[in-house]
Amino acid sequence: MKVKKIETLYCDAGWRPWIFLKITTDDGLVGWSEITDSHGSPRGLKGIVEDLSPAVIGQDPRATERIYWDLYRHTRQSPGSVIQKAIGGIENALLDIKAKALGVPVYELFGGPTRDSIRVYWSHCGTTRARAWQVTNTKKLASYDDVAELGREVIQRGFTALKTNIVTPGDKPTVPMQGFQGGSGTTDQNVSFETIASLERLMTAFRAGGGDSLGLILDLNFNFKTEGNLSIARAMEPFKLMWLEVDCFDPAALAHVRRSTTLPICSGENVYTNRGFRPYFEAQSMDVASVDVIWNGFSQSRKIADMAETYELNVAPHNYYSHLATFISAHLCATIPNVRILEVDIDDVPWKDELVTAVPAIARGEMSLPTAPGWGADVNETVLKQHPWPKA
Ligand SMILES: [Mg+2]
Incomplete structure (x- = not known):
């Protein structure tokens, strides 16, 4: 199983956008997370996700901890804020995929x-x-x-x-x-x-x-x-x-x-x-x-x-x-x-x-x-x- 595609999707939730991350694998599984930011740069999040995607696409999505630390190293000099929101969102969407692949809730x-x-x-x-x-x-x-x-x-x-x-x-x-x-x-x-x-x-x-x-x-x-x-x-x-x-x-x-x-x-x-x-x-x-x-x-x-x-x-x-x-x-x-x-x-x-x-x-x-x-x-x-x- 490999990560094939990462998308950042927005909708207008009235007085702020809601922002979602969708990760698709080569065998058709889809993982979701939310990465809403209304305190700085909602548009910027999409760009960060695109910048981080090469480190994730082609990887086995189930190695969530390894991918988290790969992304951490990539961005170590710009910690926190929207960078962490993007990394957290990628990790959470990968966890959704892993749990779905195993047929269990994430907490399992x-x-x-x-x-x-x-x-x-x-x-x-x-x-x-x-x-x-x-x-x-x-x-x-x-x-x-x-x-x-x-x-x-x-x-x-x-x-x-x-x-x-x-x-x-x-x-x-x-x-x-x-x-x-x-x-x-x-x-x-x-x-x-x-x-x-x-x-x-x-x-x-x-x-x-x-x-x-x-x-x-x-x-x-x-x-x-x-x-x-x-x-x-x-x-x-x-x-x-x-x-x-x-x-x-x-x-x-x-x-x-x-x-x-x-x-x-x-x-x-x-x-x-x-x-x-x-x-x-x-x-x-x-x-x-x-x-x-x-x-x-x-x-x-x-x-x-x-x-x-x-x-x-x-x-x-x-x-x-x-x-x-x-x-x-x-x-x-x-x-x-x-x-x-x-x-x-x-x-x-x-x-x-x-x-x-x-x-x-x-x-x-x-x-x-x-x-x-x-x-x-x-x-x-x-x-x-x-x-x-x-x-x-
Ligand atoms: Mg508060």
């Missing part, structure tokens, strides 16, 4: 399953209804009553936890994600009284609707420096968050935030490979490690999770993508002993279910493990082609 290749189901949380809760209600056919988040109603909906639909962002409901709801808005002073990342007051109202409304037992997570992303992260952490302490999520590229600064608040801290979604995570673990920077299996690839994600386990830490896979990524992330959870919870986006484009051949089985806040060979879901290319990206 790694001694799994370690569990039968995985607790999931409703991510970008309210965020999507504030920034993309039109393309998701959801109700605009127009008021704090709508936030409370959404909290009730989360519970009614069986979920036990949700994650939201810096969302301000209104006639024109706002989500100042990552300072993308630009302009003078936006890299200062200072926190304002209004932002803290708005977050207090947001969490009060979610708590009122969802009740005391609902797990509340607030993700601050990269919006603030340490001073701002700390101010918000202290303001959020009365809400007894499941965790406060903070992106930060300095392990010591993050450790300072963690030690200065009673809230658990989750971080790591933008950190790559076990080398990247090691200084965070050594500095005791986080209570929960957010690991992205789409961006790291399965092998590195498992190494990160294994290292986290030695630091008495659980992993919460970062997963805000299509259903295929949810399947891949579930497989990771099924091969490790230290899972906190899995991220899933519930509000999304109306054709999300049609894009794949199987959808995650989620009930009572738990996703059942897929049992079909490979990841358990393939991309439906007919549906993918109905949503071209970039738009013509």
Whole structure:
């Protein structure tokens, strides 16, 4: 069996592209992975995959670890970021092929399953209804009553936890994600009284609707420096968050935030490979490690999770993508002993279910493990082609 073809495929998922990798073998097997990037260079990923393809085409796809390290050597001087996303995507698609060739789910290749189901949380809760209600056919988040109603909906639909962002409901709801808005002073990342007051109202409304037992997570992303992260952490302490999520590229600064608040801290979604995570673990920077299996690839994600386990830490896979990524992330959870919870986006484009051949089985806040060979879901290319990206 040899790798014959590697393709990078895009579709327009409303406010970002979803990006997939398709690898075909000479005997007709097809492996899929998702490599979505909406933070830098979605077009660049295709070019990287093309640049790496000569090291993969003609190889036996089942030697996934060997191919991973071949690609690592090729790109060692440009580590992380979109390079790692491309390598991780190639590795994940090869794993799909290998498992399909053997007729087993991917987790069987790694001694799994370690569990039968995985607790999931409703991510970008309210965020999507504030920034993309039109393309998701959801109700605009127009008021704090709508936030409370959404909290009730989360519970009614069986979920036990949700994650939201810096969302301000209104006639024109706002989500100042990552300072993308630009302009003078936006890299200062200072926190304002209004932002803290708005977050207090947001969490009060979610708590009122969802009740005391609902797990509340607030993700601050990269919006603030340490001073701002700390101010918000202290303001959020009365809400007894499941965790406060903070992106930060300095392990010591993050450790300072963690030690200065009673809230658990989750971080790591933008950190790559076990080398990247090691200084965070050594500095005791986080209570929960957010690991992205789409961006790291399965092998590195498992190494990160294994290292986290030695630091008495659980992993919460970062997963805000299509259903295929949810399947891949579930497989990771099924091969490790230290899972906190899995991220899933519930509000999304109306054709999300049609894009794949199987959808995650989620009930009572738990996703059942897929049992079909490979990841358990393939991309439906007919549906993918109905949503071209970039738009013509
Ligand atoms: Mg996050």
